[in-house]
Amino acid sequence: xxxxxxxxxxxxxxxxxxxxxxxxxxxxxxxxxxxxxxxxxxxxxxxxxxxxxxxxxxxxxxxxxxxxxxxxxxxxxxxxxxxxxxxxxxxxxxxxxxxxxxxxxxxxxx
Amino acid sequence: xxxxxxxxxxxxxxxxxxxxxxxxxxxxxxxxxxxxxxxxxxxxxxxxxxxxxxxxxxxxxxxxxxxxxxxxxxxxxxxxxxxxxxxxxxxxxxxxxxxxxxxxxxxxxxxxxxxxxxx
Numbered sequence: 001x002x003x004x005x006x007x008x009x010x011x012x013x014x015x016x017x018x019x020x021x022x023x024x025x026x027x028x029x030x031x032x033x034x035x036x037x038x039x040x041x042x043x044x045x046x047x048x049x050x051x052x053x054x055x056x057x058x059x060x061x062x063x064x065x066x067x068x069x070x071x072x073x074x075x076x077x078x079x080x081x082x083x084x085x086x087x088x089x090x091x092x093x094x095x096x097x098x099x100x101x102x103x104x105x106x107x108x109x110x
Numbered sequence: 111x112x113x114x115x116x117x118x119x120x121x122x123x124x125x126x127x128x129x130x131x132x133x134x135x136x137x138x139x140x141x142x143x144x145x146x147x148x149x150x151x152x153x154x155x156x157x158x159x160x161x162x163x164x165x166x167x168x169x170x171x172x173x174x175x176x177x178x179x180x181x182x183x184x185x186x187x188x189x190x191x192x193x194x195x196x197x198x199x200x201x202x203x204x205x206x207x208x209x210x211x212x213x214x215x216x217x218x219x220x221x222x223x224x225x226x227x228x229x
Contacts, residue, residue: 003154034213034214034215036215036216038155038216040155045205045219045220045221045222046147046155046205046216046219047219048215048216048217048218051210051213051215051217052213052215055213057217089154089155091155091157091215091216093214093215096169097160097167097169098157098160098169098171099145099157099160099214099216100157101147101154101155101156101157102154103154104154104155
């Protein structure tokens with residue numbers, strides 16, 4: 001149950017695109033198409049943004065997209081907006097009927 | 111509208127016990143697996159435990175196995191987490207979260223309840 005690896009921080013200017021990576025192992029990310037991404041604003045509960053690697057829940061902007069290659073998943077936010085500034089966490093279902101989260105990435109909109 | 115409302119958090123001595131509850135509404139509670147996820151102050155998210163809709167199958171993180179027990183009462187639409195032998199490192203906001211049907215992800219989260227294990 002080792003945590004997934006994410007960069008501690010990323011930044012971008014309004015209108016730009018940014019990508020957050022999430023690296024796992026053969027027990028989770030690479031073996032399952034069950035990677036999710038969550039957005040967490042300060043003092044709030046996490047909000048599901050992407051699931052099953054590429055799917056968006058109803059109501060989530062199409063500026064958010066997900067992908068995966070091997071043991072690394074990625075979240076891309078295009079047309080960056082001030083309201084996107086938040087912490088982002090990846091998560092993967094694993095082969096032991098458990099979930100593992102990444103350490104989180106703080107997104108700063110410059 | 112799906113709603114999850116946690117309660118039961120508070121200050122407890124190290125080595126003590128606490129039971130968290132999560133009242134669910136807005137969906138057929140017994141149809142969904144449920145999880146507890148925690149977040150230590152200033153830290154990231156950590157999956158703690160999950161339980162199938164029937165309540166028969168339960169799963170735990172290694173960090174809480176043998177100390178925490180997840181359960182549910184489908185007649186009361188309520189999820190529980192019994193926490194024993196609490197340690198300083200158990201101090202966190204505890205969220206209950208619904209596991210989405212047909213997809214192993216957490217689609218709805220409660221607002222969280224703070225547990226502080228202090229000497």
